[in-house]
Amino acid sequence: MGKELAKDINLGDMPTKAADDAAISVRGLTKRFGETIAVDNIDLQIRKGELFGLLGANGAGKSTIIKMLTTMLTPTSGEARVWGYDIVRERNEVRSSIGVVFQDPALDGMLTGRENLDFHGRMYGMNAALRKARIADVLELVDLKEKADTKMQDYSGGMKRRLEIARGLMHRPHVLFLDEPTIGLDAQTRRYIWEYIGRMNKEMNVTMILTTHYMEEADYLCDRVAIMDSGRIVALDRPESLKDTIGSDTITLMTDSGGDALVRSLQSFSWIKSISSDNGSIKLHVDHAQSRIAEVVLEASRNNAVITSVGLHKPTLEDVFIKYTGKKIKENGGKDRGADIALPRGGR
Numbered sequence: 255m256g257k258e259l260a261k262d263i264n265l266g267d268m269p270t271k272a273a274d275d276a277a278i279s280v281r282g283l284t285k286r287f288g289e290t291i292a293v294d295n296i297d298l299q300i301r302k303g304e305l306f307g308l309l310g311a312n313g314a315g316k317s318t319i320i321k322m323l324t325t326m327l328t329p330t331s332g333e334a335r336v337w338g339y340d341i342v343r344e345r346n347e348v349r350s351s352i353g354v355v356f357q358d359p360a361l362d363g364m365l366t367g368r369e370n371l372d373f374h375g376r377m378y379g380m381n382a383a384l385r386k387a388r389i390a391d392v393l394e395l396v397d398l399k400e401k402a403d404t405k406m407q408d409y410s411g412g413m414k415r416r417l418e419i420a421r422g423l424m425h426r427p428h429v430l431f432l433d434e435p436t437i438g439l440d441a442q443t444r445r446y447i448w449e450y451i452g453r454m455n456k457e458m459n460v461t462m463i464l465t466t467h468y469m470e471e472a473d474y475l476c477d478r479v480a481i482m483d484s485g486r487i488v489a490l491d492r493p494e495s496l497k498d499t500i501g502s503d504t505i506t507l508m509t510d511s512g513g514d515a516l517v518r519s520l521q522s523f524s525w526i527k528s529i530s531s532d533n534g535s536i537k538l539h540v541d542h543a544q545s546r547i548a549e550v551v552l553e554a555s556r557n558n559a560v561i562t563s564v565g566l567h568k569p570t571l572e573d574v575f576i577k578y579t580g581k582k583i584k585e586n587g588g589k590d591r592g593a594d595i596a597l598p599r600g601g602r
Contacts, residue, residue, distance in 0.1 A: 277302045277429055277461040278323065282332035285318050292318040294485035295332065300463060302428075305455045307472040308465045309571065310482035311583045316465035317357065318485075320433050323463070324354050337428045353422035357433040357465075359414060363407035367398055367417050370406060371424055378425045392420035396450055412443035416450060423454065430454075432464040436471060448474055467583055469571040479571070483579040493571060500569035500577060502527050503543030505550060507536040512559030519557050520550070543568070 280298040284291070293315045300306045308316040321327040323336055325345045334341045337351040361370045368389060375385035393399045396416040406414065415435060422430050435451065436444040452475055455462050466472050472479045473493045481489040481496075489496060509516065517531050520538065525546065527539045540546050543566055554561050575583055 275301050276335075277304065278334070278336050278463070280323075280332070280334040283319070283322065283329055283334050284331045285315075285322060285327060286330045291485050293322070293329075296485075296487055298480065298487065298490075300461065302461055303455075303459050304477045305452070305462045305464070305475055307476035307479040308463065308482055309467070309469070309472045309479050309575070310465075311467055311579075311581075314482040315485040316482055317433055320354075320431050320463070320465055324352060324431055325349055350425075351428045353425065353427035353430040355415075355418045355422045355430070355432045355435055357437060359418070361406050361414065361417060361421070364405060366403045366405055367393070367409070367420075368402040370417065371421055374421045374424055380425070388424050388426075392424050395423070395454065396420045410443070411439050412446055415439065415443075415447055419447075419450060419454070423458070423460070427460065429461045429463065432462060434465055434467070436466075436468065444468070444471065451475060469575065469583065473571050481575055481578055488578040489574065496571065496574045497569040500573045502539040502541050503569070504565075504567040505538040505540060505543050505547060506565035506567065507538070507550065507554070507561055508563045508565075509534045509536065509554075510560040510562055512554070512557055515557045516554050516559040519553055523553075 276299050278298065278300040280296055283293060283296040283298075285293040296315075296319065308319060310316050318327065322329050323334060323341060325341055325348050328342060336348045339347040339351065341348055362373070365373065371389045371392065372385055375388060380388065389402075390399075393402050396419060398413065398416055398420065401409065401413060406417065409417065419430075419432070419435070422432075432451065436447050439447065448471065451462065451464070454460065464471075464475065476493060478490065478492055479496065480487045489499075507513075507516075513531055513534055513536055517529060517536060520526055520529055520536075525540055527541070529539070530537050538546075538550065547564060547566065551561065551564065572582065575581075
């Protein structure tokens, strides 16, 4: 596919057609495979310089959208423009405007990092001097100068992803697509890659569109997130705004005794939006819960309630995803932001 995207591209005359604020404009985009509707009548605007996330489970339609926007798939109906160019009628112009980091590795393990980048530059028609300069630039950008002449088969998983990102940026695209950029990486390496992606978005002012099924990744990186389910966008906004639709924070108290008396006492607190209790577990729905925990624990002490633990849960994109799709997403290692605060047995 790398050859396909590089075909017939003149690096000396990079397209600059997009004049408004939209890096990507999509209207009524649909893709059918036989009777299956993979992408269903999508409308979408992505601003220049934005780091935009498509969040959804496997099969939600994320990768199909990316394949259409990168001209790998032809839409069944609807239209889309990338950097002002129509994805069907102006394929070569679209391809010269974009970079792609594929979900599956697309580098040669028997070549060094430098050789892989040089091969990519040749496919894009870069002359030797330009290739040398760009390779030096992107290797420094992703901190791989020291490993430039090591065969890629000896790279760690995180290093391979960084080299993939470097390759996607080498021809200075206006828009970079990242399809599940950290899939298969451990949590620490994933965070490391996030830092590179965020820094490149800001320093190079390149528009980035990433697909992910990692909630924390979308929350940490993206300016805006579209949640996809069954080929449709079911919610779209800034991560914080999406989480605001869930409502209040939740404080959970586990009690050994005195829970009923504590509940009755807490019901008089005007800042508690709602309260429920079940078998020693008390849940309080409040705003700015972190600043209220000490007051709740003090009230428990006044009522001789024995608290064994206090839990704090802030709304997450996982909560948003469940709200709009009715199901959880499998993350393989994703961790909830809720924090459990252990208290000594016997209360305060």
